Amino acid sequence: MPSPFYTNLITQLVSLLDPSLPLTSNLANTASLLYHAYPATRNINWVGFYLTGTHKAAKPDTLYLGPFHGQVACTVIPFSKGVCGKAAREESTVVVTDVHAFPGHIACDSASQSEIVVPVGVGGVLVGVLDVDCKDVGGFTEEDRVGLEEVVRVVCERGGW
Structure with a gap:
């Protein structure tokens, strides 16, 4: 069960997401909500999605920003x-x-010291990942894993896939 922080965040997310909107709109608002919800003391410096490609030049087994x-x-x-x-x-x-x-870590931002990545699957198919980076070593806990997995569940359910 998610912590009170994530329970509150998920309540906000449920009311924010609108399945009738384009997926991009819902994912953008999810990333922004998460980024701004973390207290400054958490030193979160990046929140976002990488998606499997649906465009013509997309390669298999590849994530795109x-x-x-x-x-x-x-x-x-x-x-x-x-x-x-x-x-x-x-x-x-x-x-x-x-x-x-x-x-094999990819250093997109040299300030990132720890990271959590949650796969996003819709209908049994991987469609992307949610990636959160922190400026501190040891920046993520089991509480974050449980909470972010629930965030992804809500995004899959209400994101407009």
Whole structure:
């Protein structure tokens, strides 16, 4: 069960998301809500989505930058690289305490020290990942994993896929 912080955030998210809107609008608002909901003491520096490609030139087993909030980001991530790639490849949440100790970490923002990535699946098909970065080593806990997995569940249900 999500913590009070995430329960409150999810309540806001449910009222914010509108399945009749374009997916991009809902994902953009989700990223912004998350980014601004974390207290300044959490040092969250990036929240966003990477999506599997639906465009003509999309490659299989590749994530493409979607709506986000934070510094400029990497635009293409193969499933074989980084934390996002691992979460997509294994279709399971990945929590990294220290990104510098993670083999193959992709440093889009050198300020990021820890990361959590939650896979996004709709109808049994991986469609992307939710990625959250923190400026502190050990920035994410089990509470974050549970809460962000619930956020993703709501986004899958109400995001307009």
